[in-house]
Amino acid sequence: MANIFTEAAKSVSTPENLDTPKSSVTAKHKGFEVRRYEACKWVSTRTMSISLEDGMTTGFWKLFKNISGENDISTRHKTIQSIPSETSNVPGAGPNRENTFTVSFYIPLEYQAAPPPLPTKLTNPDVFISDWPEVRVAVKYVALTFDGFANDSVWAAKGRELVEDVEKTDLKDKFVKEYYFTAGYDAPAKLTGRRNEVWFKIED
Template identity: 40%
Template sequence: MLKTLGQVIFSTGLDSPKFTPQESKGQDYEVRTYQQTNWVSTTVTGMEQDSALSTGFKRLFKYIQGNNEKKVKVEMTAPVTCLIAPGEGPACESSFTVSFYVPEKDQADPPKPSAPEVFIEERKEFTVFVRTFGGFANTQNTLEELLKLTESLKRDGMAFKESPYYRVGYDSPFKLVNRRNEVWLFKQEDGKQ
């Protein structure tokens, strides 16, 4: 428990998914292609981004603490991603899929989750536009950064999908300074909607 909590508190040196940087037209965002990887995920529906993220994180933390078929602890990784699919209309529930990257040593055979609401997600290779920001991420500043990223991409004539999008965090709640958060928008592939 202490080792995992230490890894959560000091998020340096954690396994992270590999990506290939692509050429970017703007200085205010990056373009990354992530290779195919496995993630442990859970989906929460609701109206509020921050509480959904908290609920999802708690479910996944139980998984890495041993709530899996092998009853083994799984190392903490970074980042924690939250795929947000906004609901249709102002008073509709959104879907939030919170995910931890499966550590490199477990990628080939991730321990199966014991909780029915937790699942292993195989992400195919994908390309995203990334905007990085500091501080403590919340619903408001995430949406502000997403808007800035959208404006930059439109300015540069980039083809992207407005929804769903990712809210991404790299740091434990106990880290107070030099925090790293990101928003990701999927690149629109030629000929795909």
């Protein structure tokens, strides 16, 4: 598994020439598609918040600061030359209902087999390397329907749409409803034509 990404020529690149996780579309349905992502590594951090938007923002800047100066990794700038930034949302329980958000940046292809030594070099102990196993996800494209930034209500609405679409298919008993992921593909400075996605994990 460690050498899955050693052939750089096979990397998936965007028009901006940024690395993305390797994936393949295994099925297309009305309103969504199913992708299978290969096992890969991300640099991640966790935050607690009632608001998805606040949790994503806090996690994003915590990661960004650590990879762009708050550490002594000579290759730190390479870590942000990839997309998407991904956030998992695990709903909380209790009166405050704070959710647990894990915000992650994909580690570029050339470092997948041997990532920079983030765990021992970071000044912020909340940042860590996470290993994703091979996973299948249902994906809802949401960037094609609006410009600007997605807020809590938009993410929730698109998540509900995806749930409704999946439940109309033979995958209705296979997707994990307890949590979901959001994926953003654009820099914060991009104001229009942004690409955002909602993901639900599909069990094999």
